[in-house]
Amino acid sequence: MTRLCVAAGGLNLAQGFPDFEATDELKQAAIDAVNRGLNQYSITHGEPALRQAIAAKALRYNGMPVDPDTDVTVTCGATEAMVATLTALMNPGDEVVVFEPFHEHYGPDSILSGATPPYVTLHAPDWRIDPGELRAAFGPSTKAIIINTPNNPTGKVFTRDELSLIAELCQQWDTYAVTDEIYEHILYDGARHVSLATLPGMADRTITVNSISKTYSVTGWRVGWTIAAPAITRQIRKVHDFLTVGAPTPLQHATAAALAFADDYYDKLMAFYQDARDRTFAMLQGIGLDCSNPAGAYYILADASRLMRSFGVHDDVALSRELLRGWAWRPCPARRSLLATRAGR
């Protein structure tokens, strides 16, 4: 879809990356690190300065006490963090519970690690968990569950009660929880982010995955990390060493600078996205898509069935192609509306 969109000169709403620059301060930190000669391999599990910054931020923002020497592994983005974690922990025949709809990597990551993913539906329109369905997904073969909050693509922010149910089941069945919190700073209407690792009994069985891609608008830098108890971290580091060796050294140093940004950086980011969400939600509804309003992350899941009927197509890929054709060749109200929204930002 990205390739087709570029060819049509359209606006790509299908892939999650910011269409604006990172701050000058962050870019300068990267330039400075290169100029200071920090250009060779780092310690594979991450530069000490960055691991310290990750631990300090996790304590300050998430309330998680973290030992930078034993609990942190720096990876090439959350993408590598997730696949390294599952590869380290799962064996053939194990099951990893995945909420559906899910970020595109979780299914393939589970399968690559040898595990099978039983799926548990998040029910529209508010992406509710059915506690009975979740309980039924756990069993003797369950080794882990993947949580993503705030969630891609639903925009759901898991509540403390929902996380408590997950925590209860993880302890009952003695499983790991892998929680992808990459959107922790993109929250709307006063929603609060809760880190699963802070719930009672969860610190030693939770692997927290995160990265700078979304919070600092640098998806191309490829710096992420895991936070986990020492015994788990040792396993993740072994896999990570042979997957990628390490994340780019100068960008690790710039990341340490980013993690020390003051609170007003996050306040401004949140205000920016709140405004963008409000405008985009109104605009999508205006062109005939029934949407659920996200509580976090930067996705809006839209029901396209009405548009599909009006274009006479029966699946999402065909509709996307039709939209791009309309975008490229016809005067299209959706295009005018999107451009107006964009200009207003």
Ligand SMILES: Cc1ncc(COP(=O)(O)O)c(C=O)c1O
């Ligand atoms: C939920 C989620 N996790 C992970 C990623 C990938 O993160 P990274 O760029 O750090 O590899 C994305 C990117 O869209 C995402 O939405």
